[in-house]
Amino acid sequence: MTVPADVRAAARRRLAEVTPDRRDLFELRLERWWEDLSDGIGTVYPDAGGLLVDLVDAAAQAYVERDPELHRLDQERTLAPDWFQRPGMLGYATYADRFGGDLAGVAEGIGYLRELGVTYLHLMPLLRPREGDNDGGYAVADYRAVRADLGTMDDLRDLATRLRRAGISLVLDLVLNHVAREHPWAQAAREGSAQHRDYFLVFPDRTVPDQYERTLPEVFPDFAPGSFTWDDDLHGWVWTTFNSWQWDLSWANPRVFAELARVVLFLANQGVEVLRLDAIAFLWKRMGTSCQNEPEVHAITQALRALARIACPGVLFKAEAIVGPADLVHYLGAGARHGKVSDLAYHNALMVHVWSMLAAKDVRLASHALRALPPVPSTTAWVTYVRCHDDIGWAVDDGDAAAVGLSGHAHRAFLSDWYSGAFPGSDARGLVFQHNPATGDRRISGTTASLAGLEAARDAGDADAVDAAVARVLLAHAVVMGWGGIPVLWSGDEVALPNDPDWADDPAHADDNRWAHRPPLDLAALARAQDPSTVEGRVLGGLRHLARTRADLPHLHASVRPDVLGPDDPGVLLVARRHPRGTMLAAYNVTGQWRPVTGWRLREQGLEAAVDALSGERVTPGDDDQVWLAPWRAVWLTAAEP
Structure with a gap:
């Protein structure tokens, strides 16, 4: 599709002072991404020719103003477009004030993050919100200013530079659906x-x-x-x-698109490398629907992404769309928009089914639901996680539950009971969030340690229960790290922090128990973690080992689709990843008993002679043609060297 003359002319006016090679590079990008930009805009704003001229003008201006170091980053990312799909990626998410106090304090923690293996740092909302209650920062009053207690935009730009030079990409939230009343x-x-x-x-x-x-x-x-x-x-x-x-915001108004497009370009030029598109599912309103997941949302995102590719191709988009699997695939691009929407999306279903498997000690529902997920473009990646800053909503599909003989409603109720500690035998210490009597929906707040029973075991002084809970924490992380994509650790989980007992002391948080699982990073716990015999040290050491191991496994490149097998045993989740260099078979025992993986499964995957990448041990079936997994154990089996 040819770039119109008026659009090209607008770009050239902005680029008049740059060198010919830089001008040529911009025009090549414009030609490459013009169809995606014009198609996305034309779908939503069919009479917006002037809008396209304005957008390309804004992109050219951002390109001219972009720092030379960021231009170099753009070139590196263009030459290695799979940079974010590689198995060496590891994410970490936190609030700046709860990690380092302010942006300067975060910068002081870069060494700690690198030691952990982090390459992707998501700092929760830090653009200036409204005063008082602000939904944890998601009520933005100024997209171009930082919260005063955290620093300035100059401080943010400095932090982004220091992170980039340490090999860590800065991730920030961009709230697209709404602004604060005070904006x-x-x-x-x-x-x-x-x-x-x-x-x-x-x-x-x-x-x-x-x-x-x-x-x-x-x-x-x-x-x-x-x-x-x-x-x-x-x-x-x-x-x-x-x-x-x-x-x-009314995204039917093209002025709104133009305003947010300029915000995208502004943040990119501060050094932000990944924009988390918050509440993106809600952008388009249509009478008679839930006003979520409407097709215009994907056209809008495609156009924003294309504009970023023209001006700053080192920037990624991550869709914060906590929706059903059939809807979620569209945020990474399906049909005519295949691979043209967001680069990353949250794998909410995997998170939900990790907790479901641990509570039920049964993988059949998870195996069915995860196997049914539609394929996503090979140029995109999932963001996987055991938990995040938000509550856990039990997004268990009724059809998936029925397929394995369960009631979806009853299973969701069981999970709420289990993780709130109400179910007999549960050692979880979660908090019920947003109980809806009309639907029975009860979401759950809690840190990984508290939900996995580690807090209760430590309080009881039960060494065996502590061992089992530590194993469950590491097993949950092994599942998400072994899925591919970018696994993200929530701050504090790496040292097994429990729920914050003082979460309600701040009046701004008193009505929102999600703050129980957003504790400040505990320096005393970090100090204890330096001793590998402590609970904190065992969890931190285990997570570091998982990260180092996955970084050396090409099978975990995000372009390789996971294939959920079986299950052969209801207590063992089996996931095969078939890479040109061979197959990796991951097996996860989600029970407290020894469970088998059959020898024929290994042979089926070409793993007659296998080694567990996590332990380094050779794995061969016994006389009963079974490989037996210890309680709560994960293995990543690859072909042994001849």
Whole structure:
């Protein structure tokens, strides 16, 4: 598709002062990504020719202003487009103030992160939010400023540079669905600007909101019921999916797209390498639907990604879409948008089924559900995790449950009971979050150590229970590290921190028990972790070993699709990864008893002579033609050298 003359002319005006080779490079990128950009824009804004000129002008300006070191990064990433798919990738997620106090403190922790093997650092929302309650920073009042207590934009740029030079990519949240009521756009709307009022979805009475509400789910039914809020300044009902002070943006307005496109380019030029597109599923509103996962969302993301590829191709997009598998694949690109939307997406289903397997001590539901996941583009990658900053919602599909003889509703209730400690025999210490009596939905908050029973075992002084809980913690991480993609550790889990007992002391957090699993990184626990005989040292050492091992396994490149097998035994999850250099068979015993992997499974995968990459031991079936796995054990089997 030919780049129109007016678009090319706009770019050349911006590029007039750069060297011919740099101008040629920009124009080559423009030609390469023009079809994706124009198709995405044309799908959503069919009469927006002027918008395309403005967007390319903005991309050219960002390109001219981009730091030489970032230009070099762009070239490196263009020559190695699979950089983020490689098995050496390891993520770490934290709040800046709970890791280092501020951005300068985070920089002081770079050595610790490198020692852990981290190559990808996700700092939770740090752009300036509204004062007071702000949904953990997701109510952004200024996209171009940092929270004052953390530092300045100059500090952020310095941190990004230091991370980059240490081989760590900085990941930040970009909240696309909404802004704070105090954001300048919202302030202008409240002061009477008709242009800015159109940035939002405002209705004079309840007629239209009530029609939408018939099919809209509630995100926070406990403390933010409904999806619309009356605002006296607007004299209208404004769309507020999440909280009354988080105003949804109207992405049907091309001005909104142009504004956020410039934010993307601005953050990229500060050195941000991955943008986590928060609440992306909610961008497009359509009457009679849940207003999630609408096709325009994927066209919008494709256009934003194409624009970034033109100006700053070293930047990745990560979709924060916690949706069903059939919907999730579209955030990485399906059909005509195959591989053109986001580069990364959260594998929420894997996280849910890890916890499901550990509670039920049965892999049949997980095997069926994970095997049924549609394939994703080979140029993309999953972000895998045992848990994150958010609560755990039991996204167990009723059809998947029925296929293995379970009731989806009953299994979800069991998981809530188990991880809140209400189920007989459970040693989990999770907290119920957002109980919805109408649906029975009960989400769960808690650190990995508390959910896996380690907190309870340590409090009881039960050495055997501690050993079993440590094994479960490491097993859960082995599953997510052995899946491929980018596994992400949540801060504190690497040293087995329990729930924060003081989570409610801050009045801003008192109504949100998710802060129980966002504890500050405990320096005393880090000190204990230096002793490999302590619980902290065993967990930290085990995670480091997993990271080092996976980095040397080409089978864990994200382009290699995992193939869930069996199960042959209901207690053992089997996952094969077939790489040109051979097959890796991962086996995970999710029970407290010894469980077998049959010899024929190894032979089927060409692993007659196998070695466990995690232990370095040769593995051969015994006289009963079985390989027996210890309780809670993981093995990554590859072909032994002849």
